[in-house]
Amino acid sequence: xxxxxxxxxxxxxxxxxxxxxxxxxxxxxxxxxxxxxxxxxxxxxxxxxxxxxxxxxxxxxxxxxxxxxxxxxxxxxxxxxxxxxxxxxxxxxxxxxxxxxxxxxxxxxxxxxxxxxxxxxxxxxxxxxxxxxxxxxxxxxxxxxxxxxxxxxxxxxxxxxxxxxxxxxxxxxxxxxxxxxxxxxxxxxxxxxxxxxxxxxxxxxxxxxxxxxxxxxxxxxxxxxxxxxxxxxxxxxxxxxxxxxxxxxxxxxxxxxxxxxxxxxxxxxxxxxxxxxxxxxxxxxxxxxxxxxxxxxxxxxxxxxxxxxxxxxxxxxxxxxxxxxxxxxxxxxxxxxxxxxxxxxxxxxxxxxxxxxxxxxxxxxxxxxxxxxxxxxxxxxxxxxxxxxxxxxxxxxxxxxxxxxxxxxxxxxxxxxxxxxxxxxxxxxxxxxxxxxxxxxxxxxxxxxxxxxxxxxxxxxxxxxxxxxxxxxxxxxxxxxxxxxxxxxxxxxxxxxxxxxxxxxxxxxxxxxxxxxxxxxxxxxxxxxxxxxxxxxxxxxxxxxxxxxxxxxxxxxxxxxxxxxxxxxxxxxxxxxxxxxxxxxxxxxxxxxxxxxxxxxxxxxxxxxxxxxxxxxxxxxxxxxxxxxxxxxxxxxxxxxxxxxxxxxxxxxxxxxxxxxxxxxxxxxxxxxxxxxxxxxxxxxxxxxxxxxxxxxxxxxxxxxxxxxxxxxxxxxxxxxxxxxxxxxxxxxxxxxxxxxxxxxxxxxxxxxxxxxxxxxxxxxxxxxxxxxxxxxxxxxxxxxxxxxxxxxxxxxxxxxxxxxxxxxxxxxxxxxxxxxxxxxxxxxxxxx
Numbered sequence: 001x002x003x004x005x006x007x008x009x010x011x012x013x014x015x016x017x018x019x020x021x022x023x024x025x026x027x028x029x030x031x032x033x034x035x036x037x038x039x040x041x042x043x044x045x046x047x048x049x050x051x052x053x054x055x056x057x058x059x060x061x062x063x064x065x066x067x068x069x070x071x072x073x074x075x076x077x078x079x080x081x082x083x084x085x086x087x088x089x090x091x092x093x094x095x096x097x098x099x100x101x102x103x104x105x106x107x108x109x110x111x112x113x114x115x116x117x118x119x120x121x122x123x124x125x126x127x128x129x130x131x132x133x134x135x136x137x138x139x140x141x142x143x144x145x146x147x148x149x150x151x152x153x154x155x156x157x158x159x160x161x162x163x164x165x166x167x168x169x170x171x172x173x174x175x176x177x178x179x180x181x182x183x184x185x186x187x188x189x190x191x192x193x194x195x196x197x198x199x200x201x202x203x204x205x206x207x208x209x210x211x212x213x214x215x216x217x218x219x220x221x222x223x224x225x226x227x228x229x230x231x232x233x234x235x236x237x238x239x240x241x242x243x244x245x246x247x248x249x250x251x252x253x254x255x256x257x258x259x260x261x262x263x264x265x266x267x268x269x270x271x272x273x274x275x276x277x278x279x280x281x282x283x284x285x286x287x288x289x290x291x292x293x294x295x296x297x298x299x300x301x302x303x304x305x306x307x308x309x310x311x312x313x314x315x316x317x318x319x320x321x322x323x324x325x326x327x328x329x330x331x332x333x334x335x336x337x338x339x340x341x342x343x344x345x346x347x348x349x350x351x352x353x354x355x356x357x358x359x360x361x362x363x364x365x366x367x368x369x370x371x372x373x374x375x376x377x378x379x380x381x382x383x384x385x386x387x388x389x390x391x392x393x394x395x396x397x398x399x400x401x402x403x404x405x406x407x408x409x410x411x412x413x414x415x416x417x418x419x420x421x422x423x424x425x426x427x428x429x430x431x432x433x434x435x436x437x438x439x440x441x442x443x444x445x446x447x448x449x450x451x452x453x454x455x456x457x458x459x460x461x462x463x464x465x466x467x468x469x470x471x472x473x474x475x476x477x478x479x480x481x482x483x484x485x486x487x488x489x490x491x492x493x494x495x496x497x498x499x500x501x502x503x504x505x506x507x508x509x510x511x512x513x514x515x516x517x518x519x520x521x522x523x524x525x526x527x528x529x530x531x532x533x534x535x536x537x538x539x540x541x542x543x544x545x546x547x548x549x550x551x552x553x554x555x556x557x558x559x560x561x562x563x564x565x566x567x568x569x570x571x572x573x574x575x576x577x578x579x580x581x582x583x584x585x586x587x588x589x590x591x592x593x594x595x596x597x598x599x600x601x602x603x604x605x606x607x608x609x610x611x612x613x614x615x616x617x618x619x620x621x622x623x624x625x626x627x628x629x630x631x632x633x634x635x636x637x638x639x640x641x642x643x644x645x646x647x648x649x650x651x652x653x654x655x656x657x658x659x660x661x662x663x664x665x666x667x668x669x670x671x672x673x674x675x676x677x678x679x680x681x682x683x684x685x686x687x688x689x690x691x692x693x694x695x696x697x698x699x700x701x702x703x704x705x706x707x708x709x710x711x712x713x714x715x716x717x718x719x720x721x722x723x724x725x726x727x728x729x730x731x732x733x734x735x736x737x738x739x740x741x742x743x744x745x746x747x748x749x750x751x752x753x754x755x756x757x758x759x760x761x762x763x764x765x766x767x768x769x770x771x772x773x774x775x776x777x778x779x780x781x782x783x784x785x786x787x788x789x790x791x792x793x794x795x796x797x798x799x800x801x802x803x804x805x806x807x808x809x810x811x812x813x814x815x816x817x818x819x820x821x822x823x824x825x826x827x828x829x830x831x832x833x
Contacts, residue, residue: 024075025113028083033076036066036112039099040073043108047073053101058340058360065095066112075110083114084151089275091153098360100341105355107340118156118208122148124216131220132316135192141229142172143184144310144320146272148204148214159207163200169220171202181272181308181320184218192222228259229317230267232309237323239291243299243330247292251282254289256311256319264315272308282307282325291323299329300364331369331418336362337426345431348402356382357394357428361414369418377411384412394428402432403469436474436528440466442536449504452543453512461495464502464536466524474528477502482521482535491520495540504538512544513585546590546639552647554581564650567629569621577606580613580647582635592638598646599632606651608633615649625653 024037040047049055050070057068065086067078087093095112124146131143150157161182163171168190172183182202190198200218205211232254239252258265269289271282281295282305291307307323342357363370374384374392381398394410408430415423442464449462468475479502484491496505502522518540525533555565555578565578584591595613600606605625607618615631629651636644 021109023111027115028081030077036075039075059097116153120151121212122150122158122204122214124148128217132223135190135222141186145182156208162203190222230256230258230311230319232256232321240326242328243297249293251291258313267311270310299327329366333364334422334424335372335414347433348400349435354396359392361390363416371417372414374414402434434471438469439532439534440468440477440524442466447538450541453510453545462504468526476527477524480523486518510542512542517541544587548585549643550582550584550635550645552582564652566652571621575617577615584637590639596634598634601629
């Protein structure tokens with residue numbers, strides 16, 4: 001197999017794409033699986049690129065003849081190619097298709113030229129033709145023969161003819177003009193009397209290897225003389241007809257003339273065609289020579305036709321002429337749009353100029369009718385870029401936003417420049433995939449919710465809702481309670497938030513009197529990566545319930561109260577006796593108080609203001625009215641259900657205070673108060689006296705015990721060193737001694753002697769003396785000498801006085817303590833009552 005490879009690359013400024021062109025030439029009739037070419041090697045690509053790029057063939061009509069082997073990078077014959085069936089007489093015959101690679105996107109144009117082989121023998125349309133030739137035919141008369149048809153082209157087509165036998169006729173060939181007819185030339189005169197019918201064989205041979213041929217029988221009937229042949233007015237006729245002209249349209253009228261007369265001058269017109277298409281499309285009126293359309297013309301299939309015309313008379317003489325018919329194009333073909341590669345999904349954050357789709361356009365018309373321009377629908381973020389003739393790329397032209405448009409139906413329209421213009425369109429559906437570029441958004445910037453106090457823990461308070469414009473997981477919102485503190489307590493001990501639904505639950509029961517409102521933040525976070533969030537402030541307002549009764553501030557109610565409001569007997573109507581003052585810690589209508597007189601000693605004398613609690617007289621006070629008046633006032637709030645409190649008001653109707661005391665002292669309440677107070681005072685005095693006597697007994701017992709111990713030690717042989725504090729002399733003047741002296745007295749039980757030390761400076765006991773106190777010093781020395789005597793009366797008296805002094809000091813201290821305790825206990829008892 002002889003194969004020629006032509007490889008040509010050229011650069012193209014197209015984003016993420018490459019265009020190349022390569023051409024092969026293969027003979028027809030190659031068996032299935034035959035190698036067309038090593039496309040990977042010829043393109044300079046690695047075979048792995050064919051696999052990773054998902055190489056594929058894009059074509060409209062060539063896919064059934066060739067196939068691509070990705071693993072080896074080879075183009076193979078898929079089906080046996082018959083050049084004659086594929087291209088008929090068109091030459092050169094070629095297959096055109098593209099190879100497309102992805103990631104990155106590349107495509108290459110491939111052309112496979114189909115070389116002809118000699119697989120068809122020349123054939124005549126008729127197996128037998130009959131000529132009636134007058135015997136008077138002149139030497140050199142020509143007779144047009146039908147040309148043989150060979151479906152092959154080039155050297156494999158018809159190359160020559162042979163005529164056998166050649167006694168009377170010879171062939172006239174035009175070697176350099178293959179379109180000329182084969183003519184048979186009379187070389188010797190005919191003699192009907194000798195030979196009435198002559199059979200000749202015309203053989204057509206081609207130039208292929210091996211050579212092939214076809215034969216046609218020519219039957220010549222010799223008739224009487226007709227010495228003038230018809231002659232066409234023109235050797236070549238030309239006509240132009242528009243494609244798609246209706247059948248019956250007259251293309252041209254040809255004429256021929258015959259100098260003979262009679263029947264020998266009657267001319268008959270006919271068309272000798274090389275193929276069936278011409279005979280199917282054109283026909284000629286045998287009588288008048290009008291060439292008409294009997295079929296449909298298509299400029300895209302054939303742009304011109306050449307017809308061989310024959311004019312013959314009844315004598316068998318003929319003349320030939322050629323008719324060239326040019327087909328004029330009309331804009332009867334819309335542009336064809338072929339999608340070479342496309343993406344169905346693109347992310348919304350795709351960069352500008354990202355290639356989405358590659359398309360190719362074709363228009364079978366010619367000239368202006370075949371020029372195509374493409375454009376897209378308006379108001380979309382995409383545009384078409386033209387790379388080369390008839391190739392376009394659809395790229396992103398602006399930023400995408402899935403939340404604004406999640407899908408685009410893109411219409412690509414291609415129009416030609418014909419008149420009128422024809423167009424075609426194709427619709428592309430492109431999905432925009434989501435990225436997490438939107439944070440959740442709450443329905444409101446802030447929320448307020450209400451809950452009635454004394455609620456059940458766990459009750460639903462409010463629901464927050466946030467929406468995320470993203471999709472799927474990026475739009476899945478979770479709700480989180482932001483950590484904060486309310487009065488030093490974490491907000492999580494007040495409320496909780498459901499992560500999925502955003503329902504806010506109360507964690508505890510609220511008390512309006514302790515906290516009226518509080519606020520906190522809830523964060524909404526989506527499920528994207530990284531997640532996006534937003535916050536909202538929620539204010540919870542506690543609504544009051546009527547859970548607190550009114551509290552009476554005045555008059556003060558105590559167990560021993562003798563408070564009474566005095567009303568003079570001269571009081572007029574409407575006299576203000578007193579005012580009941582009460583409050584309710586609830587709020588709103590639960591704190592609206594009303595005052596009513598529940599009981600009274602004399603209901604006709606007093607009334608209570610419903611709103612202000614003022615107690616006033618409703619008539620003139622008389623001498624008959626009792627001095628002691630007892631009023632019971634009930635205070636009610638306006639809650640549902642209503643709560644109330646009761647207060648007792650004592651009123652004295654008198655003109656003087658002694659009269660009031662004498663009357664109110666008889667109240668059983670006052671007598672009870674005095675009895676109780678006397679009881680508690682006596683109880684306090686008894687307790688204090690008992691504690692005092694107990695302490696006194698304990699102190700005396702301790703002193704006796706110590707005294708007995710000291711006597712026992714004195715008569716024992718144990719060394720005892722009692723200490724006596726120094727005796728300081730009284731100063732009889734204001735001056736001070738110029739010298740400082742101190743002394744110590746030490747005694748032991750086994751020695752009656754005393755040691756005295758004088759002149760020691762800086763000791764514990766300091767004695768300051770002057771000249772006026774010399775007698776005192778002498779007196780001290782005398783006393784010292786007396787102390788040196790055993791069991792002297794002075795020593796015993798001194799010890800007794802010292803012990804008496806200490807005992808008296810302790811008693812005074814205990815007495816002061818118990819008096820203070822008695823005073824505090826008595827004050828507490830009085831205050832209690």
